Structure formats: C-alpha cells, structure tokens
Amino acid sequence: MWRFKHSQIYKSIFRHGYEDTKENRIRQIRSNIFLHVHPAKIPEHAMKIRFTWCMGGITFFLFLVETVTGILLMFYYRPVPEYAYLDIKYLEFDVPFGVVLRNLHRWAAHLMVITIMLHMLRVFLTGSYKPPREFNWVVGVTLLVLTFLLSFTGYLLPWDQLAYWAITVGTNMVRSMPVIGHEGPFAVVDKYHDVRFMLLGGTEIGGNALLRFYVLHIMALPSAALIFIGVHFWRIRKDGGISRPL
C-alpha cells in the first residue's frame, strides 16, 4: 500500500496526501452524502451485539436487497394477466440467474418480516421506546405495517393459484371494514364505491387488480417506506444514536 501510494499513478490521481487525523476522519464522514447519516463517532455501547441484536440494521439491509433485486426483476415481469405467470416461469426456468434473483427477493421479504419483528422485540425489551424516543416507535410501527403491505402486495404478482386466492381472501376482508367497506358496520358506500373497489379497480380480481397491486408494490409503498426510514434514522441520530444499555 505504501509503495502504491507513492507511485506515479496514485500521485497523478490524488495530488495531495491525506493526513489520517481524528478530525479528518470525522470530516470524511460528514462531508459525504452517503455517509452523513452515519454518526461520525460510534459510542462503544452501540457496538454491543448482545444489546442491539443488529436487527434494525439487518432489516434495512434486506430492504436494500429487495430494492436491488426488485428493480432487476422488473426487467422481465409484465403486470398483465396474460403475461404475469408466464414471466415468472420464464424468470424461474430460463432467464440466467432469474431463479436466484426471484428467490432472493422472496426470501429477503420473508426474512425482513422476521427481522423487523425481532427488532421491535429488542426495542421493547430494552425499553428503547421510552422518551425521547416515543415518536420513533410510532414511525417504527408504520414501517412494520408498510413491510406487511409490501409483502402482501407482492403476493398477487405471480398470478398463480396461491397468489390469486390469497388476494381473494385478503381483499374480501377489506369488504368488512367499518364505514368504507360495503359489507362492514356503518357502511356508507356500495360495492362500486368502497375501499375494496378502489384496491381492485373493479368488483372482482382481474387485470386492474394486478396492475394496482403492482404499482403499490413497486412505487407507492417503497416510496412511503423510504420516507419513513429516513425519518427513523434521522431521529435515531438526533436522539443520540442507538439507545444505550440501562
């Protein structure tokens, strides 16, 4: 490394040396758009894996995995009843590494549901939801719900028997929502104007439903999740980093 740093090539790219001081290290973190969310200094307690379980971090990592594999899957998947199932089959059996990507997407989603719940368990057990972090718990619950909704909206997309009937059951439950479901208590709307109709884009599960679940799955819910993740992390930093052992 020392030899490389003193080579002609290195010096032609990096004209000035970099003085490895504490101040420079902090500067490096703070002046980098990707690293600035990261604290410049990490207190020792935040490193204690037996305290944090690292479940929040793993959940975020899985969210990134979902984003990357999801974008790649979008290159092959068409959210239309005629194609959806065939495209998934194509991904599974013919596209190079298609089966790897699809299963990564699937397993990471399953794992994310598990890790986010373990994360919340840890936060609860260590009392980390207590003031001043109460609001961040609320943001966390929102993220939990968004994770569930992301899993659920992804479920219809393969358009196979399992997916189709799961969504049938799921959206039939929405029928019974109070006020805005047409079969629920205090219903104010008929079946052409209730929340189920809005979700499905019709009264039965068909092309409209597939397209809507797709848009929710790839745009609406991930964007919402991203915003809440941003607030979540910002709050952690403002509240003095990861909570400490009591």
Place this chain on the structure above:
Amino acid sequence: MQKDNISRRSFLRLIGWGSFFAATGISVAGALRFLFPRVLFEKPSAFKISVPAEFKGGPDYQVFENWKAEHSVWLVRERNRIYAVHAKCTHLGCTPNWFPDEGIFKCPCHGSQFHKNGMNFAGPAPRPLDRLNIAIDDDGNIVIDKSRVYTFKEFDKQGAYVEV
C-alpha cells in the same frame, strides 16, 4: 386606521390559506376519484341458461356443474325446486369444489364443507352458501342474476328459487 390594516392582512391571509387548502383538497379528491373507473370490463351479472325441463331431478338433490367454471354458479335441483348456489365460500370467499361421490362441497382454503343444498356443516364458514336470483324469462328459459344475492334467511323468498 391601524385596525383596518390588520384586518386586511388577516383577510388576505385567510384568502391565501383558504385557496391553498381548497386547491389541495380538490386535487386529493380528484386523485381519489381517478381511482374509481367509470367503465368496468367485467362480465354482465345476469346470464341465461336453458329451460327448466332439462334439469331432471332424481329422487334426491341434483347438482349441475355446467356454469361453475364461467360464472361460479351451481344449479341445484330439489324434488320440485331449482335454485342457483353461489360458488363462493361464506368464510372468506374462495371457490369450493363439488365432490359428486361424497355429495358435498368442500372449500380448499380453510376446509369448510357444505351439503348438496349448500348447508355448512364443517369448517369456519359461518352460514350456508348464498343463493342467487333465479327466474324464468318470457321464452321459458332460466335466467340467473348474480347481482341479487340471497343469504340463508331469504332462501324462501321470491326469486331465490323457481318451482318446477
């Protein structure tokens, strides 16, 4: 004078915020309305099947499966009644299957089971399978209208069955 000034300012502020919220509200309402399509490309709710005489009942109930795949409807013939059973589980809405050798309907989702006449006897389904409006048109054909649903208590109502 001074009072005038203040009230003008607050008046303008009211107008400003008022139009801001009005514009936002209208946009949100428009976006919501956008999600409700004006035209649906779904099958019409009513469909015609042939004359009642085609469905000869044996001594017991007969289940006809001819319209299940396309319309989710079973035609059931009792000794002197024909009615249309909706092939939609009363639990959470899956489509049950007809098992002719056992003479029962079974729902694959959570295991509800129904007798030939749609009465539930096992599983989580809370009530018998619903029935659909059935009538005889001017040409003597049976017409089933899926938009009118009869639940258990209405099975003896006009429209829930036809006499034969």
